[in-house]
Amino acid sequence: MSDYSSIEALRSKGLKVTPQRIAVFEAVLKRKNHPTAIEISEYIKKEHPHISVGTVYKVLDLLVEKGLLKKVKSEKEVMRYDAFTSPHHHLYDSESDRIMDFEDPELDRILRDYFSRKNIEGFRIKDISLQIIGEFHQKNNKKISV
């Protein structure tokens, strides 16, 4: 509980150290299976029954912003659809919710080579796609394909 290192981590980012922040941060550190905000909230209720879900969300956002945690999956919770054409990857603008396609047969070949060499035991691959997160630094609306 209240591991010294998590307090240090918060302080190193110039954040106010509160019991809520310590609890949320340590919950994510402790749990290995990519917990959701709700799961984290349930988990810390055992020790701190008074911490509200809203606070958990706020703390998580803050910790992601400061680089102490990482969000897995979408930046936005919305599902998007794509006509099934050739395999391609996606560029995500971290500043907006813009998504663009990226396709390159060479990349696909490289990945195919790698994964046929490197077998993942107990797992059969059906599809691979890259999320390339970054920033567009010019207005660009056409499909990118190299």
Add this chain to the structure above:
Amino acid sequence: MSDYSSIEALRSKGLKVTPQRIAVFEAVLKRKNHPTAIEISEYIKKEHPHISVGTVYKVLDLLVEKGLLKKVKSEKEVMRYDAFTSPHHHLYDSESDRIMDFEDPELDRILRDYFSRKNIEGFRIKDISLQIIGEFHQKNNKKISV
């Protein structure tokens, strides 16, 4: 409108051909920018003001299931959190909502090499992560790292 090929596509999958299905499918084909279900719903309202959102969701799910469309981003809409450690990728079980880590320095090196060679104009990369979708064929709960 009611492009012959979309009707053919539906029929080839053994699906009942309805105006709603044609409208939704063609909307996704026509729009290039990864529309959300809501956007599709708005879009087809111009031509078919009576099609309900529920129907749009049902049709999209069906088309994804039949392989005519693809979902971009998360299988579930939930956000998950991860302590920020070394860069790693994720294995998604298509049968459940299980997510596991996958890390391999060699893969990271390959990707780094590729992207430093292949510059994407107008885009500055901040992070890259692979979504590897497939099926676990054994009960496996430990972190996979090759």
Add this chain to the structure above:
DNA sequence: CTCCTCAAAGATAATCATTCTCCTTTAAGA
């Protein structure tokens, strides 16, 4: 071509994650 039947669609309520609002509390520097 008409009729039948079951799958599909419509309308709307319910659910669930997430965000917002607004009031109260508290960390931490003076």
Add this chain to the structure above:
DNA sequence: TCTTAAAGGAGAATGATTATCTTTGAGGAG
């Protein structure tokens, strides 16, 4: 210790998605 802006609490609001339940219509049988 005191002050104050930042943080937290409670719960309402929002927005996407799903469920329910009734009505409609696609498409095969005759």
